Amino acid sequence: DAKTTQPPSMDCAEGRAANLPCNHSTISGNEYVYWYRQIHSQGPQYIIHGLKNNETNEMASLIITEDRKSSTLILPHATLRDTAVYYCIVRVYRNQGGKLIFGQGTELSVKP
């Protein structure tokens, strides 16, 4: 599975949009981009995933560049509860589900 590069930390003001970048320049055509987050001392929480089209759900939006070498997770109105480590993962969608390999992630701090 392709590796990803994320900034180690970011700050965001409460109520503003949080834009978390991820580089995955070696992504293959059949690999999806997944985003998870982990609030301190909890299990990871699924946020969103996509292949090549932009995706939006109730939690966030995922913007994938046309060449698929990078993506951005957008939390439109960040709250203090969004403070967490955000993981960008690329993996093949296999029959049994590709195992998720976590990188170092981005520690997002939402400040009042």
Next chain:
Amino acid sequence: GAVVSQHPSWVICKSGTSVKIECRSLDFQATTMFWYRQFPKQSLMLMATSNEGSKATYEQGVEKDKFLINHASLTLSTLTVTSAHPEDSSFYICSPLGYNEQFFGPGTRLTVL
């Protein structure tokens, strides 16, 4: 949907004892289970993968005789840390595979004195 429970949520034990961690998928069946551990300020590290009724496959560097995994049913998997030592103190997270997606348990914090 996709509720996963782990028990216990935290445990403190003496060095040399064994600790069993249970992971249950409450509303779906999981043919595959992943176990991760996480040291403070670090990312999740995959330890092993198990399929129901089969022996687990361990990642490089993970001792299979120390971390015993049992996946006897589609809703229950256990991880037993045998002869635990302080360096085994960590946050252990199970991740059952359901609907072709991985879900995650809330984690178990193990502290070995």
